[in-house]
Amino acid sequence: xxxxxxxxxxxxRVKQKATRVSLTNTNKANGTIGAIARPFESDAAQxxxxxxxxxxxxxxxxxxxxxxxxx
Amino acid sequence: xxxxxxxxxxxxxALPSANTxxxxxxLTFVQIKGELTLPQxxxxxxxxxxxxxxxxxxxxxxxxxGVATTATxxxxxxxxxxxxxxxxxxxxxxxxxxxxxxxxxxxGAPVSGDPVIYCQGIVHSFLPNQGDNATIEGFTVxxxxxxxxxxxxxxx
Numbered sequence: 001x002x003x004x005x006x007x008x009x010x011x012x013r014v015k016q017k018a019t020r021v022s023l024t025n026t027n028k029a030n031g032t033i034g035a036i037a038r039p040f041e042s043d044a045a046q047x048x049x050x051x052x053x054x055x056x057x058x059x060x061x062x063x064x065x066x067x068x069x070x071x
Numbered sequence: 072x073x074x075x076x077x078x079x080x081x082x083x084x085a086l087p088s089a090n091t092x093x094x095x096x097x098l099t100f101v102q103i104k105g106e107l108t109l110p111q112x113x114x115x116x117x118x119x120x121x122x123x124x125x126x127x128x129x130x131x132x133x134x135x136x137g138v139a140t141t142a143t144x145x146x147x148x149x150x151x152x153x154x155x156x157x158x159x160x161x162x163x164x165x166x167x168x169x170x171x172x173x174x175x176x177x178x179g180a181p182v183s184g185d186p187v188i189y190c191q192g193i194v195h196s197f198l199p200n201q202g203d204n205a206t207i208e209g210f211t212v213x214x215x216x217x218x219x220x221x222x223x224x225x226x227x
Contacts, residue, residue, distance in 0.1 A: 020097070031085030031166045032159075039088070039097035047088040047097075 018042065027051025079179040080106045080142065081170040082152060084159040086191050092223035095189035100170045103152030107209065108143040109171060112190040112220040137192055137216025142169075145209040160197040160212045167194035167214065172225070181225040190220040 018040045025035040030051055039047050048054075080103045087094035117133035147153055159165055168191040174181040181187060196213040200206050 025085055028164065029086075029166070031083070031164075031168075035083065035085040036099045037085065037087075037097045038099070039094065043088070043093060043097070046094075050088055052088070 022055035023047050023052040024055045025051065026053050075109060077174070077179045078106075078109060079172045079174055079181075080109065080152075081172060082156055082194075083168050083170075084155055084162075084166060086166050086168060087189075090191065090218040090221060092189065092221050095168065095170070095191075095221055095223070096226050098168060100168075101152045101155055103144065103156055104150045105145040105147040105153065105209070106142065107145055108141070110142040110169060110190075110214050111138060111140040112169065112171065112188055112216060113138040113140075114216060114219050135219065137190075137218070139213065139215050141211050141213050143209060143211045145207050156194060156212055157197050157210065160194045165193040165195050167192060169214065174225075183225055183227040185225040187223050187225050188220050189223065190214075190216050191218050192216040 020038045021041050021044050023037045023039065023044065025031055025033055025037070027033075027050065036055065037047060037052060044054075081100035082103050083098045083100050085098055087098055114135040115138050116135050119131045119133045121129045121131055123129065144153060156167070159167055168189060171188045172179065172181040173186045175185050176182040192215045194212050194214050196211075198211045198213075200209045200211075202208075
């Protein structure tokens, strides 16, 4: 019986690692605006309820590199 | 016998969503370098007298309050943690969460399983050391816990 077969047996499931989410503070009462917290996804609701919000994904800007070479 | 040598101080100008280890460890702590005296993180309780005509007044345990304490540091130029805590001591509100670490990693850095203590409250009353010919440059900040300290271990 291979490892993949063992995992299929009842009680032998591979435990999923709890994921964390990135939250940003928007309420001064919680501390500095913009502070970052990384709670577990399962705990996110209680953070969101008191003024934290999900951190927006960083925007990727394509910066045009200035060409310093002289012609 | 153990002592406090090598303990490190971390802090963040934010409060956790709950006074639990799980919520505390979600915050993004920054090390405050140059620690000389650690804050005493504790609560004290008031007492309520219960008179009795039998001639013996008993005492019940009353409400808890955070024990006012201080932390002292020597100046470390441009240290992010020191900047954070001194800014927050001057800031209105002054919310603050401490994390004290008995770290076993490099320079006292916490590694998984190390004992840590968290405590949330307010930081205030920044006081620079008085200058003389026998004192290093540094400062004191005051801290009042607003919840019971949480003893935990550094998560994996």
